[in-house]
Amino acid sequence: MNRAFLHLAAAALLTLPLLPAHAAEREPYGIGLEGFAYPYPVSLLPLVNDGEQVRMAYMDVAPAQPNGRTVVLLHGRNFPASYWAPVIKTLNDSGYRVVVPDQIGFGKSSKPAGELHFDTLARNTIALLDHLQIAKFDIVAHSMGGMLGVRITRAYPERVPRLLLIAPIGLEDYRLYVPPTPTEKIIENEDKLTADGYRKQLEVNYSLKLPPDQVTPFIESRFNIKGAADYPRWLRAFVSSGQMIYREPVVHEIPLIAQPTLFIMGADDHNAPGRPNAPEALRPKMGQNADLAVALAAKMPNAHAEVIPNTGHLVFLEARQKFDELMLSFLAK
Template sequence: MNPRFLAAAALFGVLLAVPLAPTSAAEREPYGIGLEGFPYPYPVQMLPLVNDGEQLRMAYMDVAPAKPNGRAVVLLHGRNFPSSYWAPVIKTLTDAGYRVVVPDQVGFGKSSKPQGNLHFDNLARNTVVLLDQLQIAKADIVAHSMGSMVGIRIARAYPDRVNHLLLTAPIGLEDYRLYVPPTPTEKILENEEKLTADGYRKQLETNYSLKLPPDQVTPFIDARFNIKGSAEYPRWLRAFVASAQLIYREPVVHEIPLVTQPTLFIMGADDHNAPGRPNAPEALRPKMGHNADLAKALAAQMPNARVEVIANTGHLVFLEAPAKYDELLLGFLASQ
């Protein structure tokens, strides 16, 4: 195994202790729709919230460093990943003295699955409510994939709460509505219901240009498919599909040039992820997902932004190139 994978695997701890998933869905031990049964690397707490009149709970990890430097970092996860996948980055940051707050956004991971639609304004507000609860006046935001769309909305709506903004393999760098026609929710539900664990693995490997060994991908398959054994799976699936519609219906690309905080894009050179591309007309598909180039074009319009592209990495750049990612992460957070 490549040595750079060994370092990341060692830091996964409990997460990578999850055994390889059985091939048959019937053999899978079911998780609850709050990922009950799926281990996280640090204790999980719950914050009560109300979104659009619905009582919800937001799960989060609050990890203290041994030697605090007085600063806090919020890690924002992507759509297809529980926040537990940040385990190596949590350790890097706490070792450097940062307090690390790692929420599961409402609709994801161990948080509540709401009945209605998801909105980036709500997710951003929920995150700021969490900071208020933890008495954190200002934080650095480090986000991945869809989490970057949340991070951008936080930086725009609550600029005085954000010190640095680091966007890791972000999506939302283009307006997918310009390429993909609207897709009915019921059609997405039908497609997701048909997906198998093997099909999902192939989907992740293809869409995200993964450079990880199979055993590091397996926890993500478990987090998605062991829920099928839950009696509440239909509610989980509808929330998951709502997140796909969220990405499509609420673009943030038009706001990115307006972000004033110091911003770093860390891109995987091989990451061409573009949500909804299979539903786009064939002639338009090649125009989507040029993410590193899109990041460079957007950074050039921003007052204080730069782009770093890591060669031979895909969408999970912080797990695929941990040493380089950590170097860029810590250097950026230490900058003024």
């Protein structure tokens, strides 16, 4: 092969378009979502849960012009705390300090070897706020975070002036519909799930109205950790969170909440954890979430439910303007 040909070949290679980053094989994220970007700096608080040393990740975002109040955002089961980015900005712009933890077992926080419990997560959250010297805080909680928000509000009523529940799960007792399922069986099923299958699962279970590119980070934050050496530890913690939802209902506590409470529901949100494992005749009765929220609010001394039409489970991302209006109006009262 002559020298002129080699020069031409080299020149041709230099003019080829670069492949996009996602076309190359990426390093897997760590099970603490190392490698997955969050919108604000993340700090870690050392804790001890059931004798195990763990670290709780959180964002603490200060506004440019503080109004002297703090909002704590509580995430759902299938979402990293990063998905709160637009809500953080809205609250910051209105003067609120915003504290956004990843609960132990989720996101950038430790994945414990022991089982997860709402009482433990509640104590962890209070420990974080004590560490930050925040005595009172409003709670804005989504999905599974709504169940935790209920538990915190009931356990520490003097700390929580207001509770805003966004498409919360736990508005019914899933044990009335779904038989108990062994943890090992759930682990086996979850391990078989593919990224495409998970996307379809989110689209169906959550009645998603978001464009596919906005759903992709949720897929990546779960499936790009499968190559991590300690992935089995993450998987067991994830399944433990599902068992926590099943075994530790909060619906019976909700009518006892005296603080001002607002439910913001998507009219199309029929998410019901465990529905595929329920007897077929019972499945249609599960997940009537907007109706359940309206009925529960009517039993509470100071509660109201707003139902946004043509909206699914991710209310604050799907109907941002309407959600922001409702949230800011409620917090300002």
